[in-house]
Amino acid sequence: MAEVVIEAENLTKRYGDFVAVDQVNLRLQAGEVFGLLGPNGSGKTTTILMLLGLTEPTAGLARVLGYDPQRQPLQVKSRVGYLPDQVGFDDELTARENLSYIAKLNGLRHPTGRIAEALARMGLGEVADKRVKTFSRGMKQRLGVAEILLKRPSVVVLDEPTLGLDPEAAREFLQIIRDLKREGITVLLSSHLLHQVQMICDRVGLFYRGKIVLEGRVTELAQQVLGGSYRVQLRAEGPDVTEILKAVPDVLSVDQREKSYYELEARRDVRAEAAHAAVSAGARLLAIGLQEPSLDDIYARYFESVGANDRSHLRIVGGA
Amino acid sequence: MVRARETREGSPWRGLWVVVAKEMADHLTSARMRFLEFLMVLIALGTIYMAIQNLRAGEEHFLFLKLLTTAQEPMPAFVGFLGFLVPLIAIALGFDAVNGEFNRRTLPRILAQPIYRDALLLGKFLAGLFTLALVLTAIWLLIVGMGVFRLGVPPEGEEVARSLWFLLATVAFGGVWLALSLVFSILFRAPATAALASISLWLFLTVFWGIVAGMLAQVLSPVQFGFPQEILSQANLELTLARLSPNTLYAESVLALLQPAVRALNPILPIQLHQAILGTPLPLGQSLLLVWPQLTGLVAATILLFALGYVLFQRQEIRA
Numbered sequence: 271m272a273e274v275v276i277e278a279e280n281l282t283k284r285y286g287d288f289v290a291v292d293q294v295n296l297r298l299q300a301g302e303v304f305g306l307l308g309p310n311g312s313g314k315t316t317t318i319l320m321l322l323g324l325t326e327p328t329a330g331l332a333r334v335l336g337y338d339p340q341r342q343p344l345q346v347k348s349r350v351g352y353l354p355d356q357v358g359f360d361d362e363l364t365a366r367e368n369l370s371y372i373a374k375l376n377g378l379r380h381p382t383g384r385i386a387e388a389l390a391r392m393g394l395g396e397v398a399d400k401r402v403k404t405f406s407r408g409m410k411q412r413l414g415v416a417e418i419l420l421k422r423p424s425v426v427v428l429d430e431p432t433l434g435l436d437p438e439a440a441r442e443f444l445q446i447i448r449d450l451k452r453e454g455i456t457v458l459l460s461s462h463l464l465h466q467v468q469m470i471c472d473r474v475g476l477f478y479r480g481k482i483v484l485e486g487r488v489t490e491l492a493q494q495v496l497g498g499s500y501r502v503q504l505r506a507e508g509p510d511v512t513e514i515l516k517a518v519p520d521v522l523s524v525d526q527r528e529k530s531y532y533e534l535e536a537r538r539d540v541r542a543e544a545a546h547a548a549v550s551a552g553a554r555l556l557a558i559g560l561q562e563p564s565l566d567d568i569y570a571r572y573f574e575s576v577g578a579n580d581r582s583h584l585r586i587v588g589g590a
Numbered sequence: 591m592v593r594a595r596e597t598r599e600g601s602p603w604r605g606l607w608v609v610v611a612k613e614m615a616d617h618l619t620s621a622r623m624r625f626l627e628f629l630m631v632l633i634a635l636g637t638i639y640m641a642i643q644n645l646r647a648g649e650e651h652f653l654f655l656k657l658l659t660t661a662q663e664p665m666p667a668f669v670g671f672l673g674f675l676v677p678l679i680a681i682a683l684g685f686d687a688v689n690g691e692f693n694r695r696t697l698p699r700i701l702a703q704p705i706y707r708d709a710l711l712l713g714k715f716l717a718g719l720f721t722l723a724l725v726l727t728a729i730w731l732l733i734v735g736m737g738v739f740r741l742g743v744p745p746e747g748e749e750v751a752r753s754l755w756f757l758l759a760t761v762a763f764g765g766v767w768l769a770l771s772l773v774f775s776i777l778f779r780a781p782a783t784a785a786l787a788s789i790s791l792w793l794f795l796t797v798f799w800g801i802v803a804g805m806l807a808q809v810l811s812p813v814q815f816g817f818p819q820e821i822l823s824q825a826n827l828e829l830t831l832a833r834l835s836p837n838t839l840y841a842e843s844v845l846a847l848l849q850p851a852v853r854a855l856n857p858i859l860p861i862q863l864h865q866a867i868l869g870t871p872l873p874l875g876q877s878l879l880l881v882w883p884q885l886t887g888l889v890a891a892t893i894l895l896f897a898l899g900y901v902l903f904q905r906q907e908i909r910a
């Protein structure tokens with residue numbers, strides 16, 4: 271059985287009457303990449319800060335690598351690398367000097383080699399002695415990761431690591447996270463870029479109003495939220511085949527998005543039957559594809575259903 | 591909150607000297623400090639030169655101390671300038687200590703390293719204090735050098751001892767203003783606001799507090815029949831009130847330390863101090879005894895203000 275690296279039990283944070291994080295339970299195993307999702311202000315950053323001992327929980331328990339971030343923050347912080355959502359450095363100092371300060375704060379004995387190594391690995395070797403004020407956002411972000419690598423942590427926490435990066439830089443970042451995972455480092459990250467999260471995370475947790483409302487592997491969540499349905503897209507010219515497609519067994523619904531474009535929702539993979547039916551009806555089949563359940567769909571569908579609930583709730587209140 | 595702090599593990603001062611070294615390096619290379627150092631040297635040269643012009647005529651005792659305290663119209667004495675300059679330098683060293691880190695977004699990163707907030711805050715305070723002490727010591731050496739060069743005689747042992755105590759009192763005085771500006775840098779997010787608040791308070795204490803103390807004394811302890819006791823009790827009350835300001839404490843300390851002939855600070859108002867000068871100088875021990883309450887008062891005010899800042903900083907959310 272894998273070791274539990276990050277653990278939260280009924281973790282709660284209140285600001286006055288406002289509950290920012292509401293009884294969150296979380297368990298991350300060693301080597302896992304876990305993604306925190308959720309709308310703005312749903313409590314992701316607050317949860318992260320509590321796990322790092324940077325904010326005091328109002329109630330509940332947190333454990334990181336077996337240490338209590340509240341009582342043993344030094345133990346936690348010397349083993350966990352953290353990239354805040356808005357990363358800033360001492361602009362007047364060079365990249366190397368900034369890392370040197372962090373190395374000293376961590377009590378590293380001979381940091382010179384490690385600093386150079388971390389900078390080189392993040393592709394900052396050439397600009398190591400340039401002042402950070404000349405750095406672009408992406409470079410600062412990479413310097414932030416270099417700082418994390420310097421500590422050789424066993425857990426890495428990244429708050430919106432790809433925020434504001436260009437697509438190429440974001441792709442590189444995802445590769446870095448994969449590399450961390452390969453080295454056996456546990457990664458907890460928050461992000462709004464569902465596509466990226468889906469690509470790199472083993473499991474995700476969806477925050478909504480301070481609670482984790484969904485948690486698990488993407489396929490599990492798809493099962494849960496989308497009802498395990500399959501989406502088949504079909505492009506066929508010629509006669510309208512909506513009714514014919516509807517008659518295919520296990521097809522739940524057919525949506526004709528454009529004149530010759532259909533989207534099917536089915537209980538199983540019905541590509542073969544649907545293609546046969548369309549061709550038999552005299553249509554010219556141009557393309558057919560099966561859409562993997564995406565986190566985007568799950569996210570959108572979940573909030574659709576919550577939104578509907580909210581409205582019904584309002585209606586009840588209004589009618590009373 | 592209290593419970594968690596009582597049981598937390600590891601030294602609260604871990605990383606303290608790393609922070610002190612980093613912050614001192616920042617101070618000593620900052621344009622702000624260079625400017626103030628330049629100003630300080632200019633004032634030292636100017637006032638001491640003037641004083642030397644005045645002194646040369648008659649050979650006297652305590653020549654070196656007179657270098658510091660002799661004024662020639664329109665130029666105030668060096669110590670008079672210090673009363674203004676030291677608070678200014680202290681404020682310049684502290685007003686953006688904490689909010690600057692917030693605005694540069696470096697605070698979450700630094701506090702994610704294995705140190706407590708205690709070390710960061712005390713480190714910033716000590717770095718400011720040491721910088722101040724360093725600058726003042728340099729000026730002190732400059733003055734001694736100038737004195738030896740122009741007067742042609744080395745300072746007496748007692749003069750050196752007295753001027754070193756004076757140096758210490760000046761650093762303690764600066765400590766009060768440093769701690770105050772540190773508190774404001776925690777309270778206000780905008781460094782400009784913190785600087786303005788510090789300077790306003792300084793102006794108030796420098797310009798208005800004397801007047802306010804006089805008025806309050808008149809109201810609270812009126813002279814109705816013109817008895818000497820009444821006058822004395824009013825004067826005493828006014829003095830007590832005036833001593834709530836660090837400026838008064840510092841002025842009194844300087845007076846007794848640099849003018850060995852001053853025998854009393856208490857029953858006589860500072861403006862009437864010439865009455866207290868009765869020829870025979872006091873030995874250093876006696877002078878020290880005289881200003882001991884003032885010196886401890888300055889140190890106590892510093893500690894109280896720092897403690898206030900400490901409490902505020904511990905409870906502060908680190909999120910920008």
Ligand SMILES: Nc1ncnc2c1ncn2[C@@H]1O[C@H](COP(=O)(O)OP(=O)(O)OP(=O)(O)O)[C@@H](O)[C@H]1O
Pocket residue numbers: 285288290308309310311312313314315316317355477907909
């Ligand atoms: N110091 C504070 N005082 C009061 N409320 C706060 C404070 N800090 C955060 N909050 C509130 O807590 C809630 C959770 O914030 P948090 O930053 O954890 O959200 P998030 O999920 O990280 O959002 P985002 O996606 O925008 O980063 C927000 O509604 C925020 O307004």
Ligand SMILES: [Mg+2]
Pocket residue numbers: 314315316355429
């Ligand atoms: Mg956030």
